[in-house]
Amino acid sequence: xxxxxxxxxxxxxxxxxxxxxxxxxxxxxxxxxxxxxxxxxxxxxxxxxxxxxxxxxxxxxxxxxxxxxxxxxxxxxxxxxxxxxxxxxxxxxxxxxxxxxxxxxxxxxxxxxxxxxxxxxxxxxxxxxxxxxxxxxxxxxxxxxxxxxxxxxxxxxxxxxxxxxxxxxxxxxxxxxxxxxxxxxxxxxxxxxxxxxxxxxxxxxxxxxxxxxxxxxxxxxxxxxxxxxxxxxxxxxxxxxxxxxxxxxxxxxxxxxxxxxxxxxxxxxxxxxxxxxxxxxxxxxxxxxxxxxxxxxxxxxxxxxxxxxxxxxxxxxxxxxxxxxxxxxxxxxxxxxxxxxxxxxxxxxxxxxxxxxxxxxxxxxxxxxxxxxxxxxxxxxxxxxxxxxxxxxxxxxxxxxxxxxxxxxxxxxxxxxxxxxxxxxxxxxxxxxxxxxxxxxxxxxxxxxxxxxxxxxxxxxxxxxxxxxxxxxxxxxxxxxxxxxxxxxxxxxxxxxxxxxxxxxxxxxxxxxxxxxxxxxxxxxxxx
Ligand SMILES: [Zn+2]
Numbered sequence: 001x002x003x004x005x006x007x008x009x010x011x012x013x014x015x016x017x018x019x020x021x022x023x024x025x026x027x028x029x030x031x032x033x034x035x036x037x038x039x040x041x042x043x044x045x046x047x048x049x050x051x052x053x054x055x056x057x058x059x060x061x062x063x064x065x066x067x068x069x070x071x072x073x074x075x076x077x078x079x080x081x082x083x084x085x086x087x088x089x090x091x092x093x094x095x096x097x098x099x100x101x102x103x104x105x106x107x108x109x110x111x112x113x114x115x116x117x118x119x120x121x122x123x124x125x126x127x128x129x130x131x132x133x134x135x136x137x138x139x140x141x142x143x144x145x146x147x148x149x150x151x152x153x154x155x156x157x158x159x160x161x162x163x164x165x166x167x168x169x170x171x172x173x174x175x176x177x178x179x180x181x182x183x184x185x186x187x188x189x190x191x192x193x194x195x196x197x198x199x200x201x202x203x204x205x206x207x208x209x210x211x212x213x214x215x216x217x218x219x220x221x222x223x224x225x226x227x228x229x230x231x232x233x234x235x236x237x238x239x240x241x242x243x244x245x246x247x248x249x250x251x252x253x254x255x256x257x258x259x260x261x262x263x264x265x266x267x268x269x270x271x272x273x274x275x276x277x278x279x280x281x282x283x284x285x286x287x288x289x290x291x292x293x294x295x296x297x298x299x300x301x302x303x304x305x306x307x308x309x310x311x312x313x314x315x316x317x318x319x320x321x322x323x324x325x326x327x328x329x330x331x332x333x334x335x336x337x338x339x340x341x342x343x344x345x346x347x348x349x350x351x352x353x354x355x356x357x358x359x360x361x362x363x364x365x366x367x368x369x370x371x372x373x374x375x376x377x378x379x380x381x382x383x384x385x386x387x388x389x390x391x392x393x394x395x396x397x398x399x400x401x402x403x404x405x406x407x408x409x410x411x412x413x414x415x416x417x418x419x420x421x422x423x424x425x426x427x428x429x430x431x432x433x434x435x436x437x438x439x440x441x442x443x444x445x446x447x448x449x450x451x452x453x454x455x456x457x458x459x460x461x462x463x464x465x466x467x468x469x470x471x472x473x474x475x476x477x478x479x480x481x482x483x484x485x486x487x488x489x490x491x492x493x494x495x496x497x498x499x500x501x502x503x504x505x506x507x508x509x510x511x512x513x514x515x516x517x518x519x520x521x522x523x524x525x526x527x528x
Contacts, residue, residue: 024037092186115419323368
């Protein structure tokens with residue numbers, strides 16, 4: 001027997017949750033050809049995995065890499081973690097399908113979260129977008145159909161209801177996207193234009209996703225809560241599932257500083273709905289605070305018309321008191337306590353890493369004013385992340401909660417990585433090794449179980465055929481790591497640091513990471 005690639009001598013943890021066992025993996029072309037004792041076989045290339053663990057490549061179900069992958073397909077921060085498939089467009093914050101004008105406009109609007117990908121790309125359909133990633137990235141890329149583009153293509157960046165012919169247009173855009181391979185429908189109801197929607201609109205759109213048997217990935221509503229009879233939150237997501245029949249996937253669903261330790265409170269409504277027949281899965285990332293872009297602080301009218309209008313309003317001193325006052329009225333509108341994760345080339349890039357409050361004080365400004373000013377100075381290309389809680393106890397409790405959640409068979413990991421800027425959230429470089437290494441060992445979870453949650457689970461949920469499990473006939477997406485040593489090294493202090501203990505990563509049978517070094521191979525495909 002001869003193979004193109006042979007991974008020999010390792011312990012195979014195949015992704016199904018079955019106990020690890022000594023086995024060699026023989027690969028021909030893109031596929032796993034044999035998984036057995038292959039000590040008699042020859043191979044063009046052998047990876048010696050003696051003493052190491054061999055698992056399916058990790059699947060990230062929530063990656064804001066849409067722009068980063070277009071700007072640099074090597075994508076070192078992801079592939080070095082062992083992530084072989086990323087699902088982009090979570091929250092519906094994405095760049096396709098968009099007409100030429102809408103692409104330019106939304107690229108600008110989203111630059112705080114997606115960075116600055118090339119300006120002249122054909123992103124007019126999901127098919128076109130897929131070809132911009134296919135064989136141009138180190139990892140496989142799956143994409144959601146995003147609520148943002150669906151709305152923009154139907155009615156532009158306007159706060160108008162999607163009804164009648166506008167709703168028909170939106171449904172057409174969504175249906176085409178799913179037809180062309182989008183792996184689900186995603187929305188973020190604290191972002192725009194998504195938050196202009198009502199629950200009824202969500203139900204109508206989700207009926208289309210349900211027809212394709214694709215899930216809704218949802219960031220729960222905290223804007224325009226009066227547009228949901230439930231007042232938004234998890235109850236709205238459940239209601240959408242009940243009324244439309246769509247499978248529901250809850251994004252970054254975990255406890256937070258203030259609710260740490262109280263899993264019962266967040267899980268009770270989920271388990272109740274599941275017992276009533278709603279099909280729900282969930283994801284989380286293993287850090288106590290998040291990251292986003294400042295657009296999430298403002299009420300709907302400030303964004304109306306798109307980025308040009310947004311900048312006009314933020315620059316207008318006469319509107320400032322009203323904007324600041326409306327921000328202060330809602331919890332999600334209060335920006336104090338965050339850190340700039342990135343300031344684009346038109347702003348003062350050296351300000352990245354600074355606490356909002358410190359910078360506001362040094363400018364003798366208020367925090368909300370500072371946020372408005374920096375958005376103007378950077379031409380909207382700026383983003384932020386949380387600062388970790390002062391209390392180590394709170395931090396540790398949330399980590400413990402995350403691992404307990406991940407013990408549930410309906411959970412998976414979504415890094416929520418935002419791999420742009422000078423001071424990104426450390427999850428962009430360390431999410432998966434943190435879970436599979438540090439936290440698994442700290443809280444003593446079974447390796448096989450943790451691996452199942454980041455491989456088979458997401459592959460099944462999002463229809464990534466022949467991925468997520470190591471077996472003959474499946475695609476050879478494989479990560480080889482040292483189970484005792486795999487660890488994140490990215491921190492809030494020093495976030496852009498690669499992990500350790502992950503010497504080899506294989507994507508579609510090609511070696512993407514070899515002895516912890518990028519090979520330069522771009523074997524990633526548009527999937528499923
Ligand atoms: Zn997100």
